Amino acid sequence: METPKEVQFILASVSPRRQDLLRQAGYHFAVEPSCIDERAFEQNASDSQQLSKQLALAKALEVARRYPEQVVVGADTVVDADGRIIGKPDDAAHAEQITRLLFNRPHKVITGVAVVCRAKDVQIVEADISTIYPRPLTEQQIAAHIASGNWQGKAGAYGIQESGDEFILRVDGSYT
Structure with missing residues (x-):
């Protein structure tokens, strides 16, 4: 991967939302997905904040091993429900289970x-924690959410930026 001079860093993520946020903030960056096994980290994590930081760093x-001279930014989001770490759903049935929870x-x-x-050692x-206060969902809303596929690839089976905000009362x- 060529990294032109106007590129400020490499984003170690293929998340469209992360890319959009960084572009909206005016950053110029290259995208290079990392090749880590997230499941291995999930099995050994003691808490959600630790897991999110470990995954982001990994x-x-x-990616930095491949591009040691470049600044590399990694990020990962996890959801915590009463101390239970909720990652990305495996399939629609798992997404429905997570949504109901x-x-x-x-x-x-x-x-x-x-x-x-x-190169600069x-x-x-860091980690940022937000508390989400959701609206109770009807059976039709749950079914529509699962049918939409918007849960795919998202920790907690939803993205607040993709119509998930209509299900949210408040974000602290x-x-x-």
Whole structure:
């Protein structure tokens, strides 16, 4: 991958939402997906904040190994429902199960972010925690959400930016 001078960093993520947010903020970056096994981290995590930070760092480090002179940003989002870590659903049935769990109570959304530059020995890792207060969903809303496919590839089986906000009463913390 060529990294032109106007590129400020490499984003170790294929998430369209992350790319949109960074572009809206005026950043110029290249995208290089990481090749890590997220499931391996999920099995060993003690809490959601630790997991989000570990995944963000692992993604950034994996890409930084390939581009040691570049600044690499990794990020990962996990959902915490009463201490239970909720990742991305495996299929529609799993997405429905997660949706029923989360839209019945407040839950936390934790995003870990890591900035790495191997050549300069830089490694910064932080996490942002937001509490989501959802609206109770009807059976029709749950069915429509699952049928939409908007749950695919998203921690907690929803993205607040893709009509998930109509299901939310309030967000304490960062919307992004």
